[in-house]
Amino acid sequence: MAKKKADAEEVKEELKGKDAKNSKENFGSTESENEQDSVALEKAAEKESLKTEKPLDIEKKKKELLEKAKKLKEKISSEGPTTKELKEQIKLKKRADMLIPLDEYVKAGIYLGTKVVTPDMRAFVYRRRADGLAIFNTDLIDEKLKEGIEYLSKFAPEDVILVCKRQVGWKAAEMFSRLTGIRVFTKKYPAGILTNTQxxxxxENELTIVTDSWLDRNALNxxxxxxxxxxxxxxxxxxxxGTDQIIIGNNKNSRSLGVIFYLLAKGYCKAKKIEADIPDLDWWTAEED
Incomplete structure (x- = not known):
């Protein structure tokens, strides 16, 4: 019995020794493999850092990028311009098609409204200044002037009258009348001249040009x-x-009214083929002595 026990202990110790040996061998093997992997990784990393693109590779990539850019540009062109580009194109076209350069409108102060904005005129106001003064949209000023010229040109000179009670507009209004042959009433409009046959x-007339509906209300009525x-x-x-066509702009300033009557006279004479020696814009916008 004692002998069997001793034999069992001996076998146990032998197995224990083998396990320890195998474990040591396996650990050594794993450690060795890990070390090899680590060295390989370092070498690969170092190799990547030492890489330098050859000129041919750079040129090749550059060529590829240029090709991609070209294709993208062609695609955009085929799809048409963006909304922003379209807006800019329209804006530039409008500026180019204006009756006079934008800065002439600005210099004349035609874009300056009043602190009061009626519901009828709200659509034409671009913004308000800090002092509360309303500012007209200059593109719309130009468009309405074009429409006004076209509308006026439908009538013969003898069928039209211009009424301008505001003194700062008399000089330009009288020159407009002289050039176009359209009858003008400044200072005072004789009430009933269009309605009282006695x-x-x-x-009788067919069209009345009203400079300011507040001052020229008798002629308007x-x-x-x-x-x-x-x-x-x-x-x-x-x-x-009650109006059939409007022109928008500052009707309280001599320079602004000068611009309006200048453009109306120029456009009307051209449409009606009236030969007239029209003074340049500076004359119309010059302050009277």
Missing amino acids: LPDFF DTLNVRKKVLMICDTNNFSK
Whole structure:
């Protein structure tokens, strides 16, 4: 019995020794493999850092990038310009097609409205200044002037009258009348001249150009009473009710009214083929002594 026990202990010790030996061998093997992997990784990393692209490789990549850029550009062109580009193109085209350069409109102060903005004129206001003054959209000023010229050109000179009670507009209004042959009333409009057939100076017209509906209300009312057409210059404080065509802009400034009457005269004479020696814009916008 004692002998069997001793034999068992001997076998146990032998197995224990073998396990320890195998474990040591396995650990050594794993450690060796890890060390080899680590060295290989370091070498590979170092190799990557030492790499330098050859000139041919750079040129090749550059060529590929240029090709991609070209294809992208062609794709964009085929799809058409972006919204931003379209807006810019339209803006530039409008500037190029203006009746006069934008800076001339600005110098004349035609874009300056009043602190009062009627519902009729709200759509034409771009913004308000810090002092509350409304600012007209200059693109719309130009568009409305073009429309006004086209509308006025439908009428013969003898069928049109211009009414301008505001003193700062008299000089330009009278020159407009002289060039176009259109009758003008400055200072005072004779009430009833369009409506009262009993008046010795009664006459009929087809169109009345109103400079300011507040000052020229008698002429406006007479024209509406006889159901004739109205072309009105509207500032931000004017109502456009009853008009057939409006021109927007500052109607309280001599330079602004000078620009408006200059463009109307020039456009009307051209449309009607009237030969007239029209003064340049500087004359129309010059302050009177």
